[in-house]
Amino acid sequence: MAEKKEKKEEKDIEKEGFCLKVSVDGVIFTNSKLGDETTTANFKLSNPTKHKYLFKIKCTSNDMFKIKTPVGLIKPDESTEVVVHHIAGKMIPDNLKQYFALYHCKITDAEDEKKPVRDAWKDKKFDGCKRIYISFSKTGGGKEKQKTDEKEEEKEEKKEKEEKKEEKKEEKKEDDEKK
Numbered sequence: 001m002a003e004k005k006e007k008k009e010e011k012d013i014e015k016e017g018f019c020l021k022v023s024v025d026g027v028i029f030t031n032s033k034l035g036d037e038t039t040t041a042n043f044k045l046s047n048p049t050k051h052k053y054l055f056k057i058k059c060t061s062n063d064m065f066k067i068k069t070p071v072g073l074i075k076p077d078e079s080t081e082v083v084v085h086h087i088a089g090k091m092i093p094d095n096l097k098q099y100f101a102l103y104h105c106k107i108t109d110a111e112d113e114k115k116p117v118r119d120a121w122k123d124k125k126f127d128g129c130k131r132i133y134i135s136f137s138k139t140g141g142g143k144e145k146q147k148t149d150e151k152e153e154e155k156e157e158k159k160e161k162e163e164k165k166e167e168k169k170e171e172k173k174e175d176d177e178k179k
Contacts, residue, residue: 018128021046029086034138039086046079052107095135
């Protein structure tokens with residue numbers, strides 16, 4: 001019974017078109033010196049199926065982005081960390097205009113497992129594709145961050161004082177009611 005349920009779940013995953021799981025909906029490059037220095041982001045690619053898959057990752061601009069492992073093989077119930085970079089000195093495009101395209105292809109032939117991954121992709125068409133859109137966030141550094149942190153602390157202190165005042169009022173009210 002459990003085996004039938006497991007097979008049904010696997011078929012449902014494969015019907016959706018993209019069988020592999022991605023740990024994020026989008027990639028966000030965050031750095032206080034965004035554009036001035038290389039910024040790194042990462043996400044996890046997992047294979048929840050019982051089959052081996054080749055994967056390939058492409059980007060909208062090879063001048064702007066680098067993918068540390070653009071092709072690979074992912075075994076059943078395993079994961080791999082994907083590291084991507086926004087290159088220093090390149091413009092910062094509008095959010096959600098650029099993306100990484102993830103492709104996968106099920107390995108059905110034992111010969112494909114023996115080939116280098118790039119060669120295995122040469123005569124294959126992908127089974128599924130998913131786009132991971134890219135956003136950019138320039139964080140405040142040094143003094144700006146310190147000022148923000150100080151403001152947050154002041155707000156918290158003010159809130160605590162107000163809560164204490166409210167508690168004292170309630171206690172006084174309860175004391176008055178008892179008398």
